[in-house]
Amino acid sequence: xxxxxxxxxxxxxxxxxxxxxxxxxxxxxxxxxxxxxxxxxxxxxxxxxxxxxxxxxxxxxxxxxxxxxxxxxxxxxxxxxxxxxxxxxxxxxxxxxxxxxxxxxxxxxxxxxxxxxxxxxxxxxxxxxxxxxxxxxxxxxxxxxxxxxxxxxxxxxxxxxxxxxxxxxxxxxxxxxxxxxxxxxxxxxxxxxxxxxxxxxxxxxxxxxxxxxxxxxxxxxxxxxxxxxxxxxxxxxxxxxxxxxxxxxxxxxxxxxxxxxxxxxxxx
Numbered sequence: 001x002x003x004x005x006x007x008x009x010x011x012x013x014x015x016x017x018x019x020x021x022x023x024x025x026x027x028x029x030x031x032x033x034x035x036x037x038x039x040x041x042x043x044x045x046x047x048x049x050x051x052x053x054x055x056x057x058x059x060x061x062x063x064x065x066x067x068x069x070x071x072x073x074x075x076x077x078x079x080x081x082x083x084x085x086x087x088x089x090x091x092x093x094x095x096x097x098x099x100x101x102x103x104x105x106x107x108x109x110x111x112x113x114x115x116x117x118x119x120x121x122x123x124x125x126x127x128x129x130x131x132x133x134x135x136x137x138x139x140x141x142x143x144x145x146x147x148x149x150x151x152x153x154x155x156x157x158x159x160x161x162x163x164x165x166x167x168x169x170x171x172x173x174x175x176x177x178x179x180x181x182x183x184x185x186x187x188x189x190x191x192x193x194x195x196x197x198x199x200x201x202x203x204x205x206x207x208x209x210x211x212x213x214x215x216x217x218x219x220x221x222x223x224x225x226x227x228x229x230x231x232x233x234x235x236x237x238x239x240x241x242x243x244x245x246x247x248x249x250x251x252x253x254x255x256x257x258x259x260x261x262x263x264x265x266x267x268x
Contacts, residue, residue, distance in 0.1 A: 053080040059123030060090035098131035118144040126150025139196025146201045148242040153216040154180035193221040201255040205237040232265035
């Protein structure tokens, strides 16, 4: 049994590797939250003194350190930041992960006194966050939603696992749900893609190895959809690189500040 579980995890990692965040507390324990206490004195011009706390929501299979670079950039710009790891490394039902995220957001709001949070999400974390906003009351608690390489309409990379004869995503529920045509995506994308007063931004890259077709990382219904290479044709950014890339970060920062999107193509 253990060997089958290891094989399933390894197969999914090869087909759909997305580094999960780790809440700087244990994600399965909804009683703990870690929020960085950045002071307004250190805030950069784009970060207002009363800026919402930011929750960085990660994806499937990964370690917390993968999201520290973007969290550190946000802290340096004056934001209060915490990192949320999907329960069970994101292998389980996206709807269950969204319920856990709902509890986590409430902890952040209680700890900071903020009415709303901003969500900066990567890959599967974007779907988890959308489910939370659309179906679990998150529309009243989220101000900005920013996704980096999230398979909003699914990815055929997930379908390939089944095509290769390894079963339906090697039995990993979240992978099944990220397959093009899944029932979860039908529910999530039925009706309005961008409900509530949330300000929605998606970021995608032509070099995304895991979200194919790349256009499936965009949303309809008034979202601001940013293709990195539409602004910076020579910028090469992979799926994992979206949380490390300087140009991508300038988009995130502008979106959080409600500024016009003009990516810095030379940002490190």
